[in-house]
Amino acid sequence: MTVTTALPSFDEAIATYEPVMGMEVHVELGTATKMFCGCSTAFGAEPNSQTCPTCLGLPGSLPVVNKIAVESAIRIGLALNCSIAEWCRFARKNYFYPDMPKNFQTSQYDEPIAFDGYMDVTVDGVEYRIGIERAHMEEDTGKSLHVGGATGRIHGASHSLLDYNRSGIPLIEIVTKPIEVPAEVAPAVARAYVTELRELIRALGVSEARMELGQMRCDANVSLRLPDAPFGTRTETKNVNSLRSVERAVTYEIRRQAAVISSGGTIVQETRHWHEDTGETTSGRVKEEAEDYRYFPEPDLVPIAPAREWVDELRATLPEPPAVRRARLQEAWGFTDLEMRDVVNAGALSLVFDTVAEGASAGGAKKWWLGEVARVANERGVSLEDAGISVADVTRVEALIAEGSLNDKLARQVVEGVLAGEGTPDEVVAARGLVLVNDDAALGAAVDDAIAAQPDVAEKIRGGNLGAVGALIGAIMKATKGQADAKRARALILERLQ
Amino acid sequence: MPSISREEVAHLARLARLDLAPDELDHLAGQLDQILGAVAQVTEVAADDIPPTSHALPLTNVFREDEPKVCLPAEAVLGAAPAAEDGRFRVPQILGEEG
Numbered sequence: 001m002t003v004t005t006a007l008p009s010f011d012e013a014i015a016t017y018e019p020v021m022g023m024e025v026h027v028e029l030g031t032a033t034k035m036f037c038g039c040s041t042a043f044g045a046e047p048n049s050q051t052c053p054t055c056l057g058l059p060g061s062l063p064v065v066n067k068i069a070v071e072s073a074i075r076i077g078l079a080l081n082c083s084i085a086e087w088c089r090f091a092r093k094n095y096f097y098p099d100m101p102k103n104f105q106t107s108q109y110d111e112p113i114a115f116d117g118y119m120d121v122t123v124d125g126v127e128y129r130i131g132i133e134r135a136h137m138e139e140d141t142g143k144s145l146h147v148g149g150a151t152g153r154i155h156g157a158s159h160s161l162l163d164y165n166r167s168g169i170p171l172i173e174i175v176t177k178p179i180e181v182p183a184e185v186a187p188a189v190a191r192a193y194v195t196e197l198r199e200l201i202r203a204l205g206v207s208e209a210r211m212e213l214g215q216m217r218c219d220a221n222v223s224l225r226l227p228d229a230p231f232g233t234r235t236e237t238k239n240v241n242s243l244r245s246v247e248r249a250v251t252y253e254i255r256r257q258a259a260v261i262s263s264g265g266t267i268v269q270e271t272r273h274w275h276e277d278t279g280e281t282t283s284g285r286v287k288e289e290a291e292d293y294r295y296f297p298e299p300d301l302v303p304i305a306p307a308r309e310w311v312d313e314l315r316a317t318l319p320e321p322p323a324v325r326r327a328r329l330q331e332a333w334g335f336t337d338l339e340m341r342d343v344v345n346a347g348a349l350s351l352v353f354d355t356v357a358e359g360a361s362a363g364g365a366k367k368w369w370l371g372e373v374a375r376v377a378n379e380r381g382v383s384l385e386d387a388g389i390s391v392a393d394v395t396r397v398e399a400l401i402a403e404g405s406l407n408d409k410l411a412r413q414v415v416e417g418v419l420a421g422e423g424t425p426d427e428v429v430a431a432r433g434l435v436l437v438n439d440d441a442a443l444g445a446a447v448d449d450a451i452a453a454q455p456d457v458a459e460k461i462r463g464g465n466l467g468a469v470g471a472l473i474g475a476i477m478k479a480t481k482g483q484a485d486a487k488r489a490r491a492l493i494l495e496r497l498q
Numbered sequence: 499m500p501s502i503s504r505e506e507v508a509h510l511a512r513l514a515r516l517d518l519a520p521d522e523l524d525h526l527a528g529q530l531d532q533i534l535g536a537v538a539q540v541t542e543v544a545a546d547d548i549p550p551t552s553h554a555l556p557l558t559n560v561f562r563e564d565e566p567k568v569c570l571p572a573e574a575v576l577g578a579a580p581a582a583e584d585g586r587f588r589v590p591q592i593l594g595e596e597g
Contacts, residue, residue: 031564038567047585049572056575067561089552096514098589145586154592161586292513297552305558 013258014183021179022221027172029072030207034168035139036063047163055168057102069170072206073137074314077114080132087305090298099141109295112136121192131177142167191247199322211241212383222253233267237281240274249274333362354391360398368394372415389418396425409482410434438485447492450475461497501534515593
């Protein structure tokens with residue numbers, strides 16, 4: 001689109017306008033069954049193989065609330081410093097779209113189970129308090145495929161296909177209060193909020209919150225205003241589903257809205273689609289008003305009135321807050337602030353934690369997950385978890401280095417092999433013949449050859465120039481295809497030449 | 499006094515992507531008004547001392563353990579659908595989502 005060229009830079013946009021943001025995050029709970037029926041929530045099943053009369057909305061079926069889902073909702077609310085409702089109900093959200101076979105979504109409307117909390121996030125060493133408006137329970141919708149149009153979009157499709165396996169999976173929607181932070185850090189604060197929330201959800205153990213699997217989905221509301229003016233009209237950019245995209249989408253919307261307002265236009269309240277490839281948002285549908293959903297209390301579900309004793313019991317199960325845990329781990333691992341931030345931003349905290357728990361060094365664990373594994377995961381556009389190497393594999397590679405069977409160079413090849421699907425580290429070592437040559441017989445022959453081939457270098461070393469040893473080690477490495485134990489080789493060279 | 503206006507019916511029709519002719523709007527507005535009027539009679543008998551209620555049962559906290567039950571077979575589920583394709587429910591073109 002040609003509009004792009006007319007956009008002001010981010011700095012130009014915020015020189016005039018202040019952004020106000022609001023984040024809506026949906027978290028799919030990791031319960032075994034759906035919100036209102038006993039259907040399995042297992043990922044990857046055949047389409048429409050995990051449904052029943054309730055989640056298909058068949059006449060006469062009745063929903064019953066999943067107790068673990070309610071517990072999870074309360075625990076999320078407590079971890080976000082929210083008040084927990086003493087009494088609340090579900091509501092029907094009515095709309096015309098086939099992704100719910102009931103023709104409504106069972107949600108909570110004006111009586112959320114948790115409300116009025118906050119979460120603190122840190123950007124560049126400065127702490128910002130993000131107000132939490134509410135966290136409420138609802139159910140996920142089915143998955144649609146649009147057939148017959150270009151690129152699978154609704155526009156131009158001849159018909160659509162529905163898989164209701166996902167319909168009814170418990171969701172918690174977490175909505176912030178308006179976020180008013182200094183304009184220059186706004187996109188970074190949005191990202192930090194989602195990052196921190198993801199970590200909190202994982203620490204609670206209520207969901208793996210993997211954004212690339214849709215277990216955590218983010219909608220970003222953005223509006224602009226002149227300093228001290230009332231809030232402007234907002235847009236809601238839907239399905240911003242990676243941490244990086246959150247920051248990019250907010251930045252883009254600030255620039256786009258600044259261009260519209262500066263040229264005398266007005267912002268339309270609408271939903272917008274985020275395009276990962278171009279880094280732009282495009283207009284979606286004009287947003288329906290809340291009253292268009294004709295919410296009313298769900299007559300088939302009785303109210304939920306969590307006893308204070310129950311809430312206190314759940315409060316006692318809360319994990320250490322992520323910020324406290326990070327500080328403790330950083331100290332235990334001996335990482336600098338920057339190193340720790342890299343680990344967190346890469347989403348590798350639990351992977352490093354697990355790898356260290358299996359016996360690897362913290363530095364080694366960090367090196368592999370943020371190095372070779374991150375590189376390959378990035379190339380393939382998958383998460384670290386899905387790159388093709390397990391915590392046990394990384395731990396094994398580190399153990400092989402520690403016991404002296406691999407040097408760093410060979411270890412890199414082993415990791416490459418595991419990531420390429422060649423098997424476990426031991427299988428890759430065997431198949432590729434990656435053995436560190438450190439027995440004196442084999443290594444000694446290579447050392448003798450190297451000395452014989454470069455008599456002038458050998459002479460320098462005899463004369464006390466130890467800097468020249470590197471040239472011989474290089475030759476030995478070349479001769480052994482990188483499999484020589486460099487330390488041992490050095491010792492053998494010095495034995496012979498001193 | 500009518501409890502639903504012709505404009506409200508037109509708005510609902512737009513949300514439902516129904517293309518209603520002016521005479522259909524008049525007709526439906528009249529019918530819906532009658533239905534709402536009938537339901538509204540209940541409010542006439544509700545005295546001020548009767549609080550609004552959404553549930554007839556004096557129950558709260560009816561929960562289910564998080565234990566999987568057997569689901570319906572996909573063939574049976576899709577067999578009951580008007581149309582199916584590739585193991586999925588087939589529905590007509592979805593109108594007016596992006597415009």
